[in-house]
Amino acid sequence: MTDAAIIVTIGVGTYLLRLSFVGIIGTRPMPDWAMVPLRFVAPSVLAALVAPAVLLREGVIDLAPATNPRALAALVALLVAWKTKNVAAVIVAGMAVVWLLQAII
Amino acid sequence: MAQPPSPSRRGITDGAKSVAPLLLGVIPFGLVFGVVAAGSTVGPWLGGSTSVIMFAGAAQLATLQLIDAGAAGAVVIATALVINARHLMYSAALAPHFQEFPRGARFALPYIMTDQAFAVSIVRFGDVTDPLYKRRYFTGAALALWVTWQISTVTGIALGAQVPASWSLDFAIPLVFLVLLIPAIKSRADLVAAVVGGTIAVAASGAPYGLGLMIGAVSGVVAGIVTHRMAT
Numbered sequence: 001m002t003d004a005a006i007i008v009t010i011g012v013g014t015y016l017l018r019l020s021f022v023g024i025i026g027t028r029p030m031p032d033w034a035m036v037p038l039r040f041v042a043p044s045v046l047a048a049l050v051a052p053a054v055l056l057r058e059g060v061i062d063l064a065p066a067t068n069p070r071a072l073a074a075l076v077a078l079l080v081a082w083k084t085k086n087v088a089a090v091i092v093a094g095m096a097v098v099w100l101l102q103a104i105i
Numbered sequence: 106m107a108q109p110p111s112p113s114r115r116g117i118t119d120g121a122k123s124v125a126p127l128l129l130g131v132i133p134f135g136l137v138f139g140v141v142a143a144g145s146t147v148g149p150w151l152g153g154s155t156s157v158i159m160f161a162g163a164a165q166l167a168t169l170q171l172i173d174a175g176a177a178g179a180v181v182i183a184t185a186l187v188i189n190a191r192h193l194m195y196s197a198a199l200a201p202h203f204q205e206f207p208r209g210a211r212f213a214l215p216y217i218m219t220d221q222a223f224a225v226s227i228v229r230f231g232d233v234t235d236p237l238y239k240r241r242y243f244t245g246a247a248l249a250l251w252v253t254w255q256i257s258t259v260t261g262i263a264l265g266a267q268v269p270a271s272w273s274l275d276f277a278i279p280l281v282f283l284v285l286l287i288p289a290i291k292s293r294a295d296l297v298a299a300v301v302g303g304t305i306a307v308a309a310s311g312a313p314y315g316l317g318l319m320i321g322a323v324s325g326v327v328a329g330i331v332t333h334r335m336a337t
Contacts, residue, residue: 001178003147010168010185011158017189018215021196022203030197036333037326038194043295044302044325045188046286048318049167051303052310053279059311070276077280081287087130091137094280098273 050074069101116241120222123229124246127221130284131250132257134162137277139261140268144275145169149262156258160217160251163285164188166278167318176315184319195223199243202226205236214243222247294336298329 021030054074055061062068077094084090135156142152147169155165164185171181195218203211226243233239268274290296302325309317 003172004151006172006178006181007147007151007155007158007168009182010164010189011155013182013186014159014161014164014189014192015216017186017192018196018218019212020193021200022215023211025197025200027200027204030193035194036330038190040295040298040326040329040333041187041190041322042289043286043299044329045318045322046163046282046289047299047303048306048321048325049163049282050279050286051307051321052317053276053282055307056310061307070273070279073276074279074283077283078287081284085284085287087281087284088133090284091133091277091280094283095273095277098276102273 065101066105069098069105072101073097113235113237113241116238117245119229120225120242120245120247121249122245123225123242124221124249127225128250128253131162131221131253134281135254135257136261136264137274137281138162138166139258139263140265140274141166141169141261141278142258143262143265144270146173149265153258153262156255159185160219160254161185161189162254163282166281170278171315171318174315180314180316180319184315184322187319187322191220192218195220195227198227199223199230202230202236202239206240210240214240214247217244217247217251219247219250221250294329294332297332298325301325301328 021027054070055063055068057068057070063071065072073094076097077090080086080093081090138156139153142155142165143149145152152169155168159165159168167188168181168185171184176184196215199218203214206214222243225246226239229242230239233242265274286299290299302321304321305324306317306321309320311317312320
């Protein structure tokens with residue numbers, strides 16, 4: 001499967017998800033068995049995207065600031081995200097910690 | 106506390122104005138995505154085109170990340186669609202309002218639906234009754250975001266070509282997801298879903314076909330449902 005085919009398929013699928021009720025299904029309410037799982041998609045997917053990216057180095061859990069500065073930087077970024085919910089502030093804080101650790105270690 | 110309906114012609118600017126503060130979060134996200142697309146194996150053109158073809162930031166980032174990691178095509182598609190499944194909820198919530206729109210608008214406007222456009226529209230729609238005003242309000246909010254996203258993506262691609270790898274700018278990706286994660290945790294069940302999703306994704310990171318993210322996400326959803334059931 002080519003990269004372009006993958007991307008177009010996702011594009012069409014995403015449009016159909018958005019169109020679903022407003023264009024096709026109509027105003028019937030969504031049943032609970034569909035609604036309840038959907039509520040948990042955002043927290044679980046986002047955590048599943050973040051955790052491996054910051055905790056793993058070459059496929060192994062590494063929390064040492066000397067070898068994996070991203071773990072500590074992510075912790076700082078998490079606190080900034082909690083306090084400010086500001087995308088730019090979180091990126092600046094997280095990147096600053098990584099750069100600082102890379103410079104001093 | 107219904108407000109008097111505003112003249113429908115003000116809808117577009119009202120929508121654009123209400124979404125404006127949220128655009129401050131969209132710009133750095135788009136820049137980061139552009140930088141990632143510039144360095145991706147799919148190349149800047151195809152990577153950047155996802156902003157038009159998908160127009161869904163988190164799914165766009167995950168798609169390029171998975172393709173770069175060599176994940177199987179079907180897994181990339183399934184993962185991206187799971188990430189975007191929340192649009193089903195938005196679509197269901199907006200359906201009673203969109204039902205009053207002409208057919209063309211009902212099929213065209215979902216393309217520019219986003220978390221932000223949904224959030225501001227569903228609040229405003231509670232206060233107004235005029236379908237034309239609603240249609241223009243949604244269009245104004247969603248289109249402002251679409252234009253902002255395209256401009257920041259292209260800018261990011263242009264910048265990305267200049268950024269050396271030693272800057273570790275790819276680390277900005279999990280940082281963006283982190284900012285989205287915090288407001289997504291609104292209950293104890295959400296927290297359980299996040300903790301389980303993250304933990305299992307780490308444990309399953311070596312899974313074949315790039316399935317680790319999907320395994321983590323599904324485990325998180327199941328954990329959230331179980332916690333929710335126990336609480337009610």
